[in-house]
Structures are given as structure tokens and as C-alpha cells.
Amino acid sequence: MRVKVDREVCQGNARCFALAPEVYVLDDEGYNVxxxxxxxxxxxxxxxxxxxxxxxxxxxxxxE
Structure with missing residues (x-):
């Protein structure tokens, strides 16, 4: 499987990370990397x- 995150669309709500920290990584400001x-x-x-x-x-x- 592939995951694609559009960094320019991300608003830093961190809901992805809250539900799946084993998949998604946040930067120091709370935005998906x-x-x-x-x-x-x-x-x-x-x-x-x-x-x-x-x-x-x-x-x-x-x-895939």
C-alpha cells in the first residue's frame, strides 16, 4: 500500500496522527511531514x- 500526503493542503489538525501514530509522522509544529x-x-x-x-x-x- 502507498500513502500520499499533500503537505501544502495539510492544516495541522493532527487527526491522522491521533488515530494512526504508527503510520503518520508530524513535524515540530504539528503538521504531517x-x-x-x-x-x-x-x-x-x-x-x-x-x-x-x-x-x-x-x-x-x-x-498497489
Whole structure:
């Protein structure tokens, strides 16, 4: 699975991290560090949960 976070859309609400700290990483100001990265299938549910809670819809999760 791949996760893509649009850093420019992120507003720093940190809901993704609150629900899935094993998937999402925040910077010192509470914004998602962004980028595109792979995750193990075992973290897929957490990744979707965190993405679904993003009010800006800055996170996309893809199956490969």
C-alpha cells in the first residue's frame, strides 16, 4: 500500500496522527511531514482511518 500526503493542503489538525501514530509522522509544529511512502498491509486499516479523519482530505491511500 502507498500513502500520499499533500503537505501544502495539510492544516495541522493532527487527526491522522491521533488515530494512526504508527503510520503518520508530524513535524515540530504539528503538521504531517507529507510525501509519498509505502506501508505494510497490517497498517492499512489505520492508514485509511487517519485519512478519513483529515478535514482537508490531504491524505490518499492506494492499493498497489
Amino acid at each position: 507529507g510525501g509519498e511512502f509505502e506501508i505494510d498491509d497490517e497498517h492499512g486499516e489505520a492508514a485509511f482511518r487517519g485519512a478519513a479523519e483529515c478535514p482537508e482530505r490531504a491524505i490518499k491511500v492506494f492499493f
